[in-house]
Amino acid sequence: MKLTDYIAEFLAERGVRHVFSVTGGAIAHLVDSLGNREKAKGDIRYICVQHEQAGAMAAEVYSRIGPGIGVAIATSGPGATNLITGICGCYFDSIPGLFITGQVNTKESVESIETRPRQVGFQETDIVSIAKPITKYAAQVRDPSRIRFELEKAYYIAHEGRPGPVLIDVPLDVQVADIDPATLPAFDPRRDFHGTPQESDEDLKKKISEMGALVSEARRPAVLLGGGIKLANAEREALRFAEALGFPILVSWSAFDILPHDHPNYAGTIGVYGDRGANFTVQNADLLISVGSRLDTRQTGGRVDLFLREGKSVMVDIDPHELHKNRGFTPTIAVCADAKRFLNAALASIPQFKKPDIGAWLSRAREWKKKYHAVLPEHFQMPAVSAYAFIHALSDALPQDEIVITDEGGNLVWTMQGWIVKKGQRIISTFGNSPMGYAFPASIGAAFAAPGKDIICIDGDGGFQLNIQELQTVAHYNLPIKMFILNNRGMAIIKQFQEAYFENRRYATEPEGGYSMPDFARVSEAYGIPAIVVEKPAAVKDMIAKVLAHKGPILCDVRIDRDQKLNPKLEFGRPLEDMAPYLSDEELSQNILVKPVPRLAGKKGWQRLQ
Template sequence: MNSVTKKNKLVSDYILDFLVSKGVKHVFILQGGAIAFLVDAFSRRKDIKYISVAHEQSAAMMADAYSRVGPNFGATMSTSGPGATNLITGICCSWFDSIPVLHITGQVNTYEQRNSYKTLKQVRQIGFQETEISKITESITKFSKKINNPNNIKHDLHKSYAISQEGRQGPVLIDIPMNFQTLKINSLKLKNQNSDKKVQSINKNYNAKIIKIINKFNSSLRPALIIGGGVRNSKSVKETNNLINLLKIPTVTTWTGLDCVDSKNKYLIGPIGVYGLRSANFTIQNADFIISIGARLDTRVTGGMPNTFAQKAYKVVIDIDEAELLKKRGLVINIPINSNAKNFTKKLLINKNKFITNNVNKKNWLEKCKKWKISYPIVSQDYYKLKKYVNPYVFFNELSKKLSKKDIIVSDTGAHLTWFMQTFQVKLGQRVLSAFGNSPMGYAFPASIGASLASKSKNIYSINGEGSFQINIQELQTLKYLNLPITVFVLNNKGYGIIKQFQTLYLNSRFEGTTKGYSSPNFEKITKAYGIKYFQIKNHDDIENKLDNVIKFNKPCLCEIMIKPDQKIIPKLAFGNSIDDLSPLLNREEHKLNMSN
């Protein structure tokens, strides 16, 4: 019998009742003394299960991806002290990318806590592995609390969930002392939180602003749309695509918005920013009117000097976080709107008959942007001539042709992420995940496991560098145990490629810590030691001969891609330039002509 049917129950059982009530099917854990009673509660359930992992950091990253992909939110359980602190990198991933995740940590018994004794508050630690994790995580969670009264458990769980969902979403943490976990409570008499009602931002003069935006659009000659991650977070991909097709104007995305628009959409120019496409950057830098939806316009988008971003444009920026609209840093926002993307987009669509889109100037402007897209392809045909190694632009170009619109691709950070984001041609329905804001090495592989469990039968492709993969390589055992259909790609360029390029440009090719002092293991031997199938693609002929077999394998496997050690990211922004002037620099006359609007 599930404990949900009992009135008097253990706190540990009530916590699982709560998770089940929110649709949680899996909880990512690493067993430890301070959560042993919580984990034992799973033995009495059939409606929720735990996933045992090899590192708490991985658990947090799995839960993060679980929330990104699935209909419900992710959750973790970890023990006190080092178990709890190991969550921090994964919590940061959720914090910066606005992902709701519930982290439940065990804490030492209340009578072993230093703050239980007025005369011992200066003592660093009393209980074994006592750590004030709720205070440590205050700056990277929306709500972080140690439970001081077991009768508050219902209130605090519901409050944490509501806060994680409202406004700009994010992670929350509840810290539960061991001696509370085994207490019996009357669930009907627990202190309650009023509701889980989501709070939406309200703008003064919202309707007046909408009319002003429409009028500004109608009078513009070179309008453009920026699509950011807030579109996905607010579940407004459908509405946003309707808006793109209504306005019929050049559209660019940030990396977090990449999977919101099909690459074959005739209005899409591509991703913008420091590692964006020349065509997309020229579009934004020449636009006279911009609507940015769900993009916080950080310096990876604007370049290091935000005052140089879209200088010619009247800018309308929609962000659910008011603080993002106030940060400025030299970026002028003409109409800031504090709203989630879905509400704003619906407002525009309701007024669709007021837009003037059949305009010769706007049509000419769209054609100009399309010509830039043709003139500056990201994949040169010369790249295919490489014989000894695999050019990553070629690999991702070919991979994107072969994957289906139901597939999920999770990329780590580093040069391979940049090659992937610049090249991959998204099919609407695919998901492209990465921890874009925190961007730690080691995210993609555990996140792929979380994404797989949340999406059930979908194929998952994990993109890693040989350096980043080693951060959480231990989860190969988790993958083998769960037997999930995950294909792990490891791009091996024998060092941290993005840092090597930086060292070449700014440190006279002194490759400290990237070539010198750096090494990587034999991935074939490691993969086989875990009982997982290994493939290797060492040249372009292998792409033709082996990639289909890798994709069709449909079981846990690892495919190592051999990349030229000095492979560069092309194009990229050099320090001090605006985003229209990517390196390698274009001929000065050509650049001037492209910026002549």
């Protein structure tokens, strides 16, 4: 059996139905094997994208929602290095992904000679060394008899413990080798791998008992649900856990869609661009139980020492490095465990907990959520289209169980602050690496992972241009992607940053400063995809209805206010409760139940950082 035929069989047997690829000399044998497999059995298919970065990003989302692990393949050299941004997205968001690269013949590699020139074979690149810091496992297969072992090991590691991407590099002479699958040594995780350490059953039971003691003492408790819950397929257990406790429920952005926003205990998202009301809830809490969130500075704010400053905490994470990173916040109880395992164990113990009466506190959290929503009446009265009003209208129009992919930067913030999640909706982005240009190729991955469903792509004029070439992929496969470009003719987050800290010098953020954009509707139409432009607020609802009713792909250029702000937001150096636009001293003090922090005068956070 040809080795690349074996790779195709390996993937198909593990539920992979689509492999994203740009072909090239060093990967052509695997593409050929995938094509032959599709013709012979129809259980796997290669998908031609226009850029390897897009293929990697499509594979990432495929893993999030698809029938199997997301897979992207690339040729050696520039093809392999083009995968890197998508691999980073998998790594920082803990998404399993399998990346297979072609490589020059082993006898034409740097390792085949005594000296060490930079390159021997054409397009030779040591992609394994490049990828190691951003993968859980990266290896080159130089012996054909090791292909089963390495594929099985990589596949296992991608899913074990805290998930993540893996990369297998296969030289050309290895790809064409003739192998006997029956004689190939297998990978045995019990023998060949030391897994992620977790709490023993006894220690887990003890720590849950200690958590119960904290619960009995709490008067202002809250639960924070993070993306680790979704990685563990523990959404149902998490909701049962939160409801059994009866606490206000906060979420991280990666768990944004874990429950509908009309849930009576839902209190919002915390963080630098979180909900002001949710930040009041977490800062005033005397107990926070965090499950599956790594509590990075985008959630705690840069002043980590002021996060939850008078509260105790239980932090549950599968990665011990996240639990003990010691950046100014140390959990009272640190639990190293898979989210589902912890939740099931905790659910068995909660009936024995002595739970306090927190009716007044829960009412306060609900008041904060209602009063301090980011979508304001003035957003519906602007002469230009408000991003917040548009997101509100799209959110209102979209039914349950839909898939929404959003890009990074301003359009991500507007979406996360303005969207009202309905039951079963998926709101997806790549939060850790946060690269512009993600949403469009990710939507392609989603379209293949969930065939027959419309995919809602929310992008910006900046991000869309980074992978605009994928319009050809969408047109070729006639993918039902509804592309909404929030076009403010500029880089919104950086413009706001320039206004705050650079005396509004808008270098490289708008046409007058060197950054520009094309007529997106005309570009889309050149690819054979219909397009709509909307500039008037009164036309927004009808436009959304028209786009959602359209069969097949369509692009909508939404010309929003050029100076649309992102509010609320946390400035440098301030505690999480003190967000801009700033409340009066009186109003802020009315919402702080713990010892207040002296407020900075003016924009002093940047000076503090320096």
